[in-house]
């Protein structure tokens with residue numbers, strides 16, 4: 001079976017999972033963290049090299065303050081509790097998203113997680129936190145514009161590869177497979193640039209019910225897809241524009 005090098009997941013449906021059971025939404029988020037742990041282990045075991053998890057979008061600040069603070073609390077607790085175990089599993093943690101407006105305590109935890117695990121060589125776990133693709137692209141464009149203004153770059157030398165290198169995902173291959181749970185079939189501002197040639201799999205289950213088995217089934221579906229990257233025959237080559 002062809003195992004994708006990079007799988008990205010839009011973990012959706014925590015709130016509906018809880019509602020279905022008459023529980024507060026926060027219970028869905030709590031169960032969602034268990035699904036994260038299981039998925040990280042499953043990805044490492046099967047040989048996925050990069051796993052990106054959409055944990056909190058730049059638009060999720062629109063939610064009620066109590067829910068936002070629950071989500072931030074869960075992220076902090078996850079890093080505090082699980083970092084040692086991730087490190088033991090040889091997982092390298094990387095964070096994507098806008099860091100500038102984050103509270104110091106969260107920022108310190110995220111930087112510590114990256115620093116502690118930076119030499120690890122098994123799975124790279126990319127946590128998309130305060131992440132929005134349009135925001136990411138705008139920050140990349142601003143950085144290129146500064147180089148042009150200061151005479152370090154000529155506008156005619158701007159290429160897709162140069163843009164790719166300025167994104168938060170610089171150095172990370174594009175996702176081969178993007179999975180979204182909960183039955184919604186949209187990107188919600190996730191990896192817009194990087195998803196140019198990704199395969200999509202939409203799963204009806206809510207995120208807290210996502211399991212190793214669901215993951216394996218998605219990987220099998222992926223293996224049966226025929227990727228052409230605009231050509232006529234299936235290619236193993238990396239996606240266009242990188």
Ligand code: IPE
Nearest residue numbers: 011012013014015016055056
């Ligand atoms: C995903 O579940 C978690 C985040 C977006 C942070 P939701 O909270 O979006 O759950 P639903 O979509 O309302 O069911």
Ligand code: IPE
Nearest residue numbers: 010011012054055056057188
């Ligand atoms: C996308 O889910 C963001 C995350 C999974 C973190 P949302 O639940 O925020 O997306 P919409 O609002 O349904 O598009």
Ligand code: MG
Nearest residue numbers: 012013014015
């Ligand atoms: Mg949702």
